[in-house]
Amino acid sequence: MENKILVIAEHRAQEIREVTWELVSGVGKLAEDLSMELEGVILGHNCEELVEDLAESVIKLYHVEDEDLAFYTWESYLHALMPLIEEVNPLMVVMGHTTMGMDLGPRLAAAMNSPYMPDCINFTFDGDDLIVTRELFGGKLKSELKVAKGERYCVTLRPGIFDPEKVKRGGKDIEKTTPQLDKESFVTQFLGLLEPPEEGVDITKSDIVIGVGRGIGDRDKLKVVEELAEVTGGVLAATRPVIDSGWLPKERQVGQSGKTVKPELYIACGISGASQHTIGMKKSGTIVAINNDPRAPIFNIAHYGIVGDLVEILPAITSRIRSVR
Numbered sequence: 001m002e003n004k005i006l007v008i009a010e011h012r013a014q015e016i017r018e019v020t021w022e023l024v025s026g027v028g029k030l031a032e033d034l035s036m037e038l039e040g041v042i043l044g045h046n047c048e049e050l051v052e053d054l055a056e057s058v059i060k061l062y063h064v065e066d067e068d069l070a071f072y073t074w075e076s077y078l079h080a081l082m083p084l085i086e087e088v089n090p091l092m093v094v095m096g097h098t099t100m101g102m103d104l105g106p107r108l109a110a111a112m113n114s115p116y117m118p119d120c121i122n123f124t125f126d127g128d129d130l131i132v133t134r135e136l137f138g139g140k141l142k143s144e145l146k147v148a149k150g151e152r153y154c155v156t157l158r159p160g161i162f163d164p165e166k167v168k169r170g171g172k173d174i175e176k177t178t179p180q181l182d183k184e185s186f187v188t189q190f191l192g193l194l195e196p197p198e199e200g201v202d203i204t205k206s207d208i209v210i211g212v213g214r215g216i217g218d219r220d221k222l223k224v225v226e227e228l229a230e231v232t233g234g235v236l237a238a239t240r241p242v243i244d245s246g247w248l249p250k251e252r253q254v255g256q257s258g259k260t261v262k263p264e265l266y267i268a269c270g271i272s273g274a275s276q277h278t279i280g281m282k283k284s285g286t287i288v289a290i291n292n293d294p295r296a297p298i299f300n301i302a303h304y305g306i307v308g309d310l311v312e313i314l315p316a317i318t319s320r321i322r323s324v325r
Contacts, residue, residue, distance in 0.1 A: 005031050006090035008081070009042040009054060010072075010100055016050050018204075019096035019159045024057040026162025027094055028169055034125055038169065039088065043080055045070035055172040062088070063176040068183055071193060074104050075186040080179035082111055090152065092123075092130070097156040109154035115147045118156045139279040160260030160283070201235050203252055208234030209263040211254060211281065214241040215270025215291055216310055222247060224314040225269055231321045237261065239277045255280040270310055273298030290314070 007024055010017040024040060031038040040058040042051055045067045055061040062084055068076050085093065093108065095101040097119045109116030115130075117123075121142075122133035130147040132155065147153060203209055210229045212222065222236075229236050236252060243253040254261055255277040266284035271277060273289070273296055281287070282301050289302035290313055299305045306313055 003035070004037045004039050004088065004090040005092045005094055006085070006088060007038065007040045007058065008093065008095040008101075008104075009040055009050075010096060010098060011042065011044060011047065011050050014047065014050065016054060017096075017098075018164045019098055020054070021057075021164035021166060022159060022162040023094060023096060023157060024054070024169075025165040025167050027157070028057065028167055030123065036091070039090065041081070041084060043069040043077055051174060052172070055174050056168050056170055057166060059170045060173040060175065061170070063174055064179055065176055066179055066181060068181055069179075071190045072100055072104075073186070073188050073190050074107055075188050076181060076183070076190075077104055078107055078111060079181055079186075081108065083179065084177065085112060085152075092153045092155060094155050094157060097158045101156040105154060105156045112152050112154060113150075114152040114154050115150045116154045117145070117147055120155055120157050121161050123155060123157075135279070137275065139275045139282075160262065160280075201251070203235050203237045203254065204259055204261050206235040206261075207264045208232050209237050209254070209261050209266050209281070209284070210234050211266060211268045211271055211277075212236060212238045212242050212248070213269065213271030213277070214239065214245075215272060215293075215296075216242075217270070219245070219247045221311055224311060224318070228267070228314050228318045228321075231318050231325075232265075234263075234265070234267075237281075239271055239274070268298050268302065269314065271298050272296050273300065 007027055009020045028038045037059045039060045041062040042054060043064040051063045064080050069080060105118060106116055117132045120132040120134050124131050130153050132145050134143055136143055210225055212225050237254045238248045238252050240253055240255060242248055243250055256279050258280055260280045262283045264285040266281050266287045268289045278301055287302045288304045289298040290306045290310055292309055294307045
């Protein structure tokens, strides 16, 4: 068994997904602390630019090239990965706890006959024992689990845990391989990629996010929040109840079943602080909470808190910002 960690890269539309940069950055540092080597694998077709970009961040990068790997399907990826994993012989295979990771991870672990630990936020080794950290009850508790011994381990890590830094770690050591895929035997087939409607706003990229919760009362009051977002250059986001009410599109949802954001400033408007929401924004640089309930849990993680009526407070803040610009 080699003392290696193998990270499976994700990419889409000729762009490496941010979760991959998070993994090569964060897992790479953990690997260095554990005196292990970080290697990566990227599967795809005509993705040489991505390969060159990613190769510097791992000690060695395996490029598995085939036209049937242009888009992810669990069968093509599984059949392409297994011979490589047998050859590379890593102690651990890591991928993001994303849609792809949740689909591929358990299948890959079963094929490897390895223990599978999903949705982890950290890991380490205590001697030969793998110890993983997971969150329970929507982030209210953390648990450390000792994983049953295996020859290899398969772990998915939650996106947003590590910063997506492009760390220079390797010297572009790239090994290109072509898998032998018996696609005639596959029971699944990629038919096409359906992109969601273009909304034009990516809340994960904004430095200022204005979050709206059910405490705002009704849809008409969104106007005062929109005005604050406009004057600060921020974007609107929301909790799940607001999204489910149809007040804002799904792409604006922050939390366990939405997106993870880490802006410099997060203003929580009428958000109670349920763990399902705070799990997606609690790493923001500065958190300002506005709520008329002084006992709202959001104040436990806020750096600054204002207790009062949003409809009175927000226009006053907006007006003050306009006056000093």
